[in-house]
Amino acid sequence: MKSIINYFKEILFGLKSLVKGMAVTGHYITHPKEIITQQYPENRESLKMFERFRGEVVLLHDENNEHKCTGCTACEVACPNGSIEIIPKRVEIDGRKVKAIDQFVYHLQMCTMCGLCIPACPTDAIVMANTFEHAVFDRSKLTKILNKPGSKIMDGIK
Amino acid sequence: MNWLYDFTYLTQSIHESLSRNFEQGTVVLIEMILVGLAFMILFALLGLVLVYAERKVSAFFQQRLGPMRVGKWGTAQTLADVIKLLMKEPLINKNADKFLFNLAPYIIMITAFMTMAALPFAKGLQALDFDIGLLYISAVSSLGVVGILLAGWSSDNKYSLIGALRSGAQVISYELSVGLSLLTIVILTGSLQLSVIVESQANGWWIFKGHIPAVIAFIIFLIASTAETNRGPFDLAEAESELTAGFHTEYSGMKFAFFFLAEFANMFIVSALGATVFLGGWMPFHIGGWEVFNNIMDYIPPIFWFFGKVSFIIFLMMWFRWTFPRLRIDQLLTLEWKYLLPINLMNILVMAFLVLMGWYF
Amino acid sequence: MEEIIHDQELESKEYFINMGPQHPSTHGVLRLVLSLDGEIIKKVEPHLGFIHRSIEKMCEHDSYTQIVHLTDRMDYLSCHINNEAVCLCVEQALQIEVPDRVKVIRTIIDELTRLSSHQLWWGVMGMDLGAITTFLYGFRDREMITDIFEETCGARLTMNYNVPGGLFFDIHPNFQKRTKDFLDYFKKKLPEYDTLLSDNVIFTQRMKGIGILSKEDAISYGVTGPTGRASGFSCDVRKHHSYMAYDRVDFKEILDTEGDCFARYKCRINEMWESMQIIEQLIDNIPEGDYKVPTKAVIKLPKGEWYQKVETARGEFGVYIISEGQKSPYRLKFRSPGFSNLSALDHMARGCKIADLVAIMSTLDLVIPDIDR
Structure with missing residues (x-):
């Protein structure tokens, strides 16, 4: 029972x-x-990343097309995967030959967004941008040259 | 608008106009083709609507929006899926039994078509009105497992084979419960003819008139029919996380779509059967004594009543699927043989006693 | 005649199935070779190496600050705890005492990581058993934690928030508020987890008495974490070898004696409650101070060997550094919990059905990159 x-x-x-x-x-x-779904391409306007979000490395330029990079390669050394490659050149300033950057090459496809290059920079020339739409049709487009054509180093940065 | 309430006039007028123009044999042939076409259209529509409904319902259960991109609210999503499946390459394994492999999806589709023939959709809208309609449906619908077994066997894939054998064990067991739970109502109606079963519910559905045993039978029917259609939580034949896709792992393109369609068609069929037997088929909802209410209910055409009840049961089945985890094969069989079957047999006994004593409404 | 009958006698033969490397329930690229008799498992043989990235070898060429971010890629669901293990080991070698603020923040984020890992596990567990809805619910709640991480650490999954000597940045001003909001929210949602799975009759039937691992076996296989604790093996590193701020908070070590799948499941659910309690105790008491101890730009460890273990969401995670005095280690060894937990799979799964194997695997909570490194 x-x-x-x-x-x-x-x-x-x-x-x-x-x-x-x-x-x-x-x-x-x-x-x-x-419902928690966010419809991504439609909400592009309202979608805002947090300020610390690490999207890609950018070299800051001011309105005179000047940047702060001295080409010291500290970021290149700090990068664990070789995403940053600095090609230096010699320029003549006040009759002295000084090392400066020819090209600041950034391989986005190798970058792990660890952010180690940012604190390594002694002149705060580079920052992590908030962008996240990195998809491209050609892999070669991921290799970027960060210094704009014709840009030069700011006065007083050594 | 009268034809919406009684399809007998419509079908009769078609028959008469055909008889005036053609011989007897040709009329039958044309009518058969017409009915076949009608069922094919229904089948395609069911596929489109139910796949969309499943995706939307599951999305809302999961706090998502579901398909939103193709068409307004993603309504054309299923069409897009069909086009994609049509364009896919039909792959066949090197060592597969090609004849059986190609045959299997058609067997499943054919059984679904055959079952549909006996369903009463509305007054006068039924392709075949057997005196053994219920028996016919339960006999034919269990043929579908042959297709699943063939698919699993011929794919030359161990996952498919395990899935097919699981499905075989499952459908054979649960066939019993479906049949017995339907029999509980047959005791009340005294007939296996589906139109008679529907007519007998003119003054109240059996689930209300048969009270407790009928409710128990309905619950058992819901569980067993979910299992018979191989839907979650009884989707052991597919068991995505265990057997990748079970018996249709190796299928692609349109043949896969046939399996997919057949699943939804079977879901519709068992729901329609449940609606017909327990919920009064196309009969409107009536409450004894409430004349005004009954008149309002009568105003809704029977075909809407039928599809409304069917979608209610389909929604219940979707609710099960998107809530419960899957059972294991031995638990599945335990559930059938140790729980559903004994309760079902007891239930029939109780129902027979009630009918004998006249203790039903 | 007799011979013919004898020949035709039904003989069940063992057969093999390759479960994985591409399979919905192996959560990555784990390949299991199952030896089956019908549906019953005779033997399980895990084959590894599909996602081997030689992280340990890469560490031998990286500086100590760079090693930290590689550990993100091992057990990605408890990446902050992995980072911390390396940092703690380096700090131990350099004899740095990190400020209290760092200790508390690290502990809070550790527990948030554990929570998010367990939430994901819960969702995936349900999905493995066929209840796909739980997957979405698990991810829904995890989203709030990843938002906290994104705001404070800068990334959602591979946060890399630790550096030897402290933290990458100070916490974001919104951190405390967001964390408290999350706790309030999740306290309401966690009982829902119980209603959906823990109390469900189908679920309990599938979990109870399946994949039993006794205490002795757990110890001999080196099974740690919630998996080991469900077998009664008291192995919580936070309790026994306390690090960071764990010695100042009050929490229970969840222990069970059953050792079956359901015990492992319950263990993790209860751990979520404990984690929330730990965070609650600390979130209002973050001491003021520096978020980092200044270290040299190039960290060189003295000659010697160090070992540091921490408790990740999966179990005991160890870092063993051998230094020759250079800027990168001579040899670095990670003791990953997933590897030892996986080794017990064969022992647990023998005699079970295929469906049980899936349940056992999800209660082991394997992360394949953690196993392969």
């Missing part, structure tokens, strides 16, 4: 647990306001 009661108890308990589970999902289907 006891086993029969247990048998029916088991069934009722099982059914109850199932109904409880259905109540949870039932709650969500009746509350469409709680």
